[in-house]
Amino acid sequence: MALVEKHSLTDASEFRVSEAMPGDFLALLKPRVMSLVVFTAFVGLATAPGAIDPFIALIAILAIAVGAGASGALNMWYDADIDAVMTRTARRPIPSGMITPDQALTFGLILAVLSVMTLGLLTNLVAGGLLAFTIFFYAVIYTMWLKRSTPQNIVIGGAAGAFPPMIGWAAVTGSVSLECVVLFLIIFLWTPPHFWALALFKSDDYGRAGIPMMPNVAGEASTKRQILAYSVLVAAVGVAPWAIGQTSAVYGVVSIALGTAFVWYAWKVFRMPEADRTMGAAKALFGYSLVYLFAIFAVLLGDVAIARLIGG
């Protein structure tokens, strides 16, 4: 009897009818992050040796995008409490009350299973397995564990964002090789300077939410040093596709120029006075880091495509 009472609807006001629009569910998928995932996965897929049917390639990219979206939804489900106290995230569908945490969890899990199953069946098990691991890594390792426990959260968690080109590559080849590991490393090493630049000018936000981002834990000076170090590393690894013979010298020259600019922006952050609260240099690095990642992958894609056209 007690159980029945517990589960019966005693007060109509307890029952909330959803007002969520499809756009709110779309927002759970983090469309802006998804666009970067789609682009890098496409570059991995298009530069991989071997042939893939164009329709299967399109669906593979769609599955990778939906998988990334699913991990975004699971992230928003778990992080709803901290999203609510940060200005950058307070308007997300769960803290704004448009979608309940249960709805987000169900939506994320369904999309995760569907995307992994589709990719695995239509391409191969390596690609499907990598996508499953990526979702697990982002939702469980990064979101549930690292994000709230260590300032190295986005360094290790960055792996989740670095997998898409590798998944795209594996969708064509059925395996993982040096070329796609280099693509993985470019994004992996790019992530810390990108997010720490953001964390520098949003440190109050992260501090209020209790997220141990590098500027809040190690201080601004240490963060700026580490940003510079990682920027040098990403600039060096950015040239690697040329060094291992995947691209022509054109890519080599452009990647050196792009990497040099990256280090220059990081140097400006390093030299930014502690008293400068406008954080102009950090904002500039954050903006340039997005340009860098897009440009380096676009040039790689163009270089490989032209080489194939010339080579017949």
Next chain:
Amino acid sequence: MEPETIELTEKQKKARKRRNIAIALGLVALVVIFYVATLTKLGPAVFDRPM
């Protein structure tokens, strides 16, 4: 005795309709994807099913 029911507001009805349309479009897209993908992957071999 009349059972207690909830009267949906116009906003809730509109949201439900939009969600229903989105789910329908998603299902249609899945049907098309799996149909075309099956033909693409198997081709004429889709009929080749030894007993």
